[in-house]
Amino acid sequence: MKYRRSGRLVDMTNYFLSHPHQQIPLTYFSEAYKSAKSSISEDLAIIKEVFEVRNVGTLETAAGASGGVTFIPRVDIYATGNLIDQLCERLEDPERLLPGGYIYMMDVIGDPLLTQDLGRIFASRFRSAKVDAVMTMATKGIPLAYAVAAHLNVPVSIVRHEHRITEGSIVSINYVSGSKKRIQTMSLARRSLKPNSNVLIIDDFMKAGGTIRGMMDLVQEFQSNVAGVGVLTESIHEEEKLVNEYVSLTKLTEMNVKSREIKVERGNLFDDVYQI
Amino acid sequence: MKYRRSGRLVDMTNYFLSHPHQQIPLTYFSEAYKSAKSSISEDLAIIKEVFEVRNVGTLETAAGASGGVTFIPRVDIYATGNLIDQLCERLEDPERLLPGGYIYMMDVIGDPLLTQDLGRIFASRFRSAKVDAVMTMATKGIPLAYAVAAHLNVPVSIVRHEHRITEGSIVSINYVSGSKKRIQTMSLARRSLKPNSNVLIIDDFMKAGGTIRGMMDLVQEFQSNVAGVGVLTESIHEEEKLVNEYVSLTKLTEMNVKSREIKVERGNLFDDVYQI
Incomplete structure (x- = not known):
């Protein structure tokens, strides 16, 4: 034509x-x-x-x-700053407070077009990291992980807490949940990640970092390399986090269940604006 | 400018x-x-x-x-037919055979750009159904559900098997898993679906239809209406299915674990080409 x-x-x-x-x-x-x-x-x-x-x-x-x-x-720093500031404001709604130091975020995660915009931020940030695959933990990390992966044009590997019969042979590891100090298991289907992959780990929420740490160990089990770590929201955590290097879009800095106050700020993505 | x-x-x-x-x-x-x-x-x-x-x-x-x-x-019938034929061929690979009458599909579900194309097919098919929300079951329905929802510009509600502490008050129902005839529970966060919504149910796999039937009942619990049902793959099932009206993209018609043969055909989407 x-x-x-x-x-x-x-x-x-x-x-x-x-x-x-x-x-x-x-x-x-x-x-x-x-x-x-x-x-x-x-x-x-x-x-x-x-x-x-x-x-x-x-x-x-x-x-x-x-x-x-x-x-x-790519994204630009000003539009991204505005988007994240609006998101922080939305997240500060006291109605979001849930028992156990969590906040309700399913409306954010449940919005496919917002998720695509957030995914593009990570895709921009890690555009030069030669990412071969995105890894995430079921369930709530999945939407953001897919958005990132779509913009990077790479497949997604979904790690699970349970063993599922429908995925063939799996690789499981034990890990210590950082906040609860409890030993848990995570699994990934053997054929869902090729060896020697450069893996970008994406999740919705990070407190102590135990789950992310577990995924980093799981990447090793697949003879692969961690290209980077990105989380939508990192939370205050009194002790040292189990993950040193990560990129966060937002940071939950205060949460008072009694006075019903939540404070959410820009994440560490903005610490080095030249990388965005 | x-x-x-x-x-x-x-x-x-x-x-x-x-x-x-x-x-x-x-x-x-x-x-x-x-x-x-x-x-x-x-x-x-x-x-x-x-x-x-x-x-x-x-x-x-x-x-x-x-x-x-x-x-x-929108999608057109010829391009969609080609895409689905290619997918059927991919799915017929005997390496996909898993115990219990399942086939490995994570590579298909794990491909974000393919998922977006598949999502556009459902978005096209249900473009006039005035869909307010897409509902799916964790985990494997999520990627396709998000792709459909992004093309329809509506939010996603994720139903879960377990009760999660991080979502506030939830609505749970019991349902009978059609293939295993076992009573199970599914839950949805109260605030993740507005009452009076017109809900499109999307899932990756349907055998007897018990899970979909459960989601249909759950939609009722939210004083909402089922706008339609779409599945990526429907499987052979000897008895009557628990869901009458649904749209499938592919149909698993034969599966012989002994001779290691799988047969996958176009789904019922193609029964009425004027609706695509």
Whole structure:
């Protein structure tokens, strides 16, 4: 089919957005649209400019025979700051207070478009980490993990507390839940993570960090490497956390069940704005 | 910021794709781009045409003061047929056979971009069902449910087998697992589904339909209505299923553990192609 520039721009924009972190040869577009490579290059320049101005991401071009163009989802610091500030305010609603030092977050986690925006933040932060897979713990980490993985174009491995019959052979490890100091088990299907993967661990909530620590150990069991750790909310914890390096979007800094006060601040993502 | 047509087309395409099922007034665009409404209308015609030709969806325009334009994600029958045929072939790999009449599907469910494509099929099929929320069962239904919900722009309610302390008051019901004929419990946080919602139930696998039947009953407990039921794979089941109306993408029709043969066919979605 022959496309004019206007049609090409719409179609290419859609194509890039649905194929992030995937190098596409220029010939793919020039053949699909029966257009000269020079025209395609001009199209790409227009798309790249709009993507950058609107903080959608960028297009990276690699020259040569094996070259092509890759859409890298990015976020910008100002829009991200605003989004997280709004989220902090929402989370400070005292109605969210639950027994045991937890806060209700299912409405946040249950919002697919917000989750996609939050996922793009982590995908931007870890865009250069050569991530091969995202790992998360069932249940509440799953939505955010999928959003991150979709923007990075990598598969998700879901770790579970229970052993499930429907996944074949599994690898289980024991770990100590940091807050409750209780020994628990987590399992991952043997075939759901390839050896030698570079794994980004994503979860919704981190208190002492015991669950994340467990997932880091599980990554080792698969002869793989931890590329990074990202959590939606880290919570106050009196003792030393079990995880040293992690990126948090929000930080629960105060929680008073009696006076019904919650204080939520920006997470450590903002400590180094050049990495966002 | 003043945009030329080429820039507007890229930006509007991105905007529509990230705001499905949301009516956007023409003034939103004309103000954002400082462009005449007549120019915006021409842009919309171009986007609509490409979206329809490329089976991304369509733009619906409502006239009048409260009018605007809405992006409705759609799929087309041929592309969907091809996608599902490929999936069936993948699922027929005998390596997937697991004890108890299950097949390993985590690689399919674990692929975020494939999941988004599958989610768009259900979003297309139920585009006119006035869905307010998507409901699913933890764990394996979650990725597909989020993909469907993102394309419909509605929240997700996650039903669980266990009672979790971190979600406040919950509503629990007992249900009979159809295959195992065992009484089990499922729970949903009280505040995770608004009363009078029109609920689309999405799950990864259905055998006798006991879990889906349970979710249908749970919807009633929230004074809500079942808008539809969608499953990725329905399995052979000798007795009558506990759910009459559902849409399946694939159908597991044969499974011989001894000869290691699996047969997977297109699901009942394709029985009525005019609804896709």
